[in-house]
Amino acid sequence: MSAIEIRDLSKSFGPVRAVDGVSFTVDSGTITGYLGPNGAGKTTTLRSLLGLVTADSGSALVNGRRYVELAHPLSEVGAVLEATNFHPGRTAYNHLRVLCTAAGLPRRRADEALEHVGLSDVAGKRVQGFSLGMRQRLALATALIGEPRVYILDEPANGLDPAGIQWLRGFMRHLAHDKGAAVLVSSHVLAEVEQIVDNVVIIAKGRLVRQGSLADLVANGETPVIRVRTAKPDALRPALERHGGVVEADGEVLRVRGLDVDRIGGIALDERVVLTEITQERGDLQRVFLELTGEGQA
Incomplete structure (x- = not known):
């Protein structure tokens, strides 16, 4: 109960x-x-x-x-x-x-x-x-x-x-x-x-x-985004893409779709790339709220 x-x-x-x-x-x-x-x-x-x-x-x-x-x-x-x-x-x-x-x-x-x-x-x-x-x-x-x-x-x-x-x-x-x-x-x-x-x-x-x-x-049906920070993004990005990841780069930060946290961590370990951050980004509650309630419509 x-x-x-x-x-x-x-x-x-x-x-x-x-x-x-x-x-x-x-x-x-x-x-x-x-x-x-x-x-x-x-x-x-x-x-x-x-x-x-x-x-x-x-x-x-x-x-x-x-x-x-x-x-x-x-x-x-x-x-x-x-x-x-x-x-x-x-x-x-x-x-x-x-x-x-x-x-x-x-x-x-x-x-x-x-x-x-x-x-x-x-x-x-x-x-x-x-x-x-x-x-x-x-x-x-x-x-x-x-x-x-x-x-x-x-x-x-x-x-x-x-x-x-x-x-x-x-x-x-x-x-x-x-x-x-x-x-x-x-x-x-x-x-x-x-x-x-x-x-x-x-x-x-x-x-x-x-x-x-x-x-x-x-999440609302969207593909989860994993935020990864490393001093060697150029070394890690190709490896992630070979394993099916879709990667956006911004300096030392990589935003990865198509791979979960454990898979990304394993790939980084295989490539001997040290990660200083790896987290799943949260969605935007306000965006979802406005869409569901119609409050965001003109």
Whole structure:
């Protein structure tokens, strides 16, 4: 059973079909990027998953149950939908302390969550004086407080500076890859998403248009390109071409199609050519996204 299951989910608001038969899953230990243009239905999907919107049909389940059926929701699901839902007169610590009391959690979790998101030094300050980035960190602390194994994050990088975005990247990787949590993150910052997610789900106009691993998606049927750097490109290039490689040269860098990394390494070894770099180039998520959603069309 997947940690998050969306099955044939549909929701309309009057004549507008916000979500139309969307299905996908998120497994434990993975980060899934939920992508789409503004108005595509991303937030409606996430709100349905959290019981804030009642779907017209289909299901949205966490650990096999609807959110309203969870006995201890803060201990099963951590969610960030917006960074403005705080009482402005409360301190960061008191905001979390109230949640701990309501959920039956020990008060120490408030201190631990604030430390984890880097807000310990402002724990006693009122939220009304917080910047958007600080509010975003507090929202993430709220998601962490029950130590859940499922996280639903809607535009979590909003308001964060470059250092904050780098911290967020490590934060999500830690949750999924170290703690084994399932992380579903909605974002419009495609360059950032491409650096952290394992899988991608793309919707447009309420409908699912593509899902799969990031590697498969960006490959999009193209021949993989292997980037090779060597001080002796003129010695290596003919050997690669003899073995069926198609090679483009740019100084010490060779871009090779038709041969995989292991084959290229073996040829270089046979030719006694030292390689200082050999990597498979990643595709362009933004290009694929624009093609699939039609956003790049005039």
